[in-house]
Amino acid sequence: METTINIIVPCFNEEETVELFYQAIQQTFEQLPNYHPVIIFINDGSTDHTLPKLRQLQHNKAVENHYLSFSRQFGKEAGMYAGLKVSQGELVTIMDADLQDPPSMLVEMIHLLETTNYDCIGTMRQDRSGEPVIRSFFSNLFYKIINKISDIEIIPGARDFRLMRRNMVDAILEMTEYNRFSKGIFSWVGFKTKYLPYQNVQRVAGKTSWNFWSLLKYSMEGITDFSTVPLTIAIWLGLLVMSISFAALIFIVVRSAIFGNPTKGWSSLLSFILFLGGMQLFFLGIIGNYIGKIFLEVKHRPLYIIQEKK
Structure with missing residues (x-):
């Protein structure tokens, strides 16, 4: 047979x-x-x-x-x-x-x-x-x-x-x-x-x-299909940046109280703000990718x- x-x-x-x-x-x-x-x-x-x-x-x-x-x-x-x-x-x-x-x-x-x-x-x-x-x-x-x-x-x-x-x-x-x-x-x-x-x-x-x-897109699909680690990384890195920002805020307040409030440093501050904004957009993209997958799944369209x- x-x-x-x-x-x-x-x-x-x-x-x-x-x-x-x-x-x-x-x-x-x-x-x-x-x-x-x-x-x-x-x-x-x-x-x-x-x-x-x-x-x-x-x-x-x-x-x-x-x-x-x-x-x-x-x-x-x-x-x-x-x-x-x-x-x-x-x-x-x-x-x-x-x-x-x-x-x-x-x-x-x-x-x-x-x-x-x-x-x-x-x-x-x-x-x-x-x-x-x-x-x-x-x-x-x-x-x-x-x-x-x-x-x-x-x-x-x-x-x-x-x-x-x-x-x-x-x-x-x-x-x-x-x-x-x-x-x-x-x-x-x-x-x-x-x-x-x-x-x-x-x-x-x-x-x-x-x-x-x-191929790069296919690889990213594979990672997000079988792992939620990128979301976890976003959480911990976000907490890290928050901690650094909070420490920097305390430093600025103490320095201003002791030495006054100089106007220098605006360029570094702007760079720091842009850095944080870019990081936020990056992790919003990660989260959006997962949400997009949920959106496609709940539609129940044929493959x-x-x-x-x-």
Whole structure:
């Protein structure tokens, strides 16, 4: 009896890679005759010819494939959730269409999952060769920060590429929050996970849709989704500044009583006021970010809207 494996592939402007990905999956599963792969492409509002390419792949029956096409771009997180929701296989994996997640690794991942008591086999990059230095620096910094301030552990270099049993997928689907950070969700739900290291692989074709600012925003979302420590920092730093200001006020009063009230120092005072004002705005921004997340959650809007599916 064949075991069905759902392969979830979020796509945004991947017209050059979807056919190459399909062929790579076909070649991989020729080595796995007891497994039935079902590819689920998620077209995340692509503006190129990704959707026509996915329609053409429907005529290729070598590997069963389906697609969901969103009405606009809702983001990779929404794409992964949509794929997990429609999946029905005993095993489920999430992969990028650009082949940076090597399909050949599925052979070892399936073997480990079927011969051990692990619930999930994840992957992690050993290095970031080929990436800009500044991106690698901030990526490593993000993992250090979030693992310090969060109750969950996120493995540095961990990818969304992982093979999961059905019970883990069902647990993830119970987490229906609007603000999603899947790397954190995968860790939060628990389950026994083993990570396989591999060398960084460059895109097979096309250009990535991720730039430095989008990755920085994604990192900030991850921190605020899984930690309230920034709010605690705001409280304690606010108390510290209040204490320093109170001590400075006493000093000024005593000095004025003894030496009079000189008019000098107005520039330093103005700088101090501007410093406090900037700090207040900074922490209001942190608080506002958390409030904004609450605002989006209570609206109960759908994570995505499907315009077409096959």
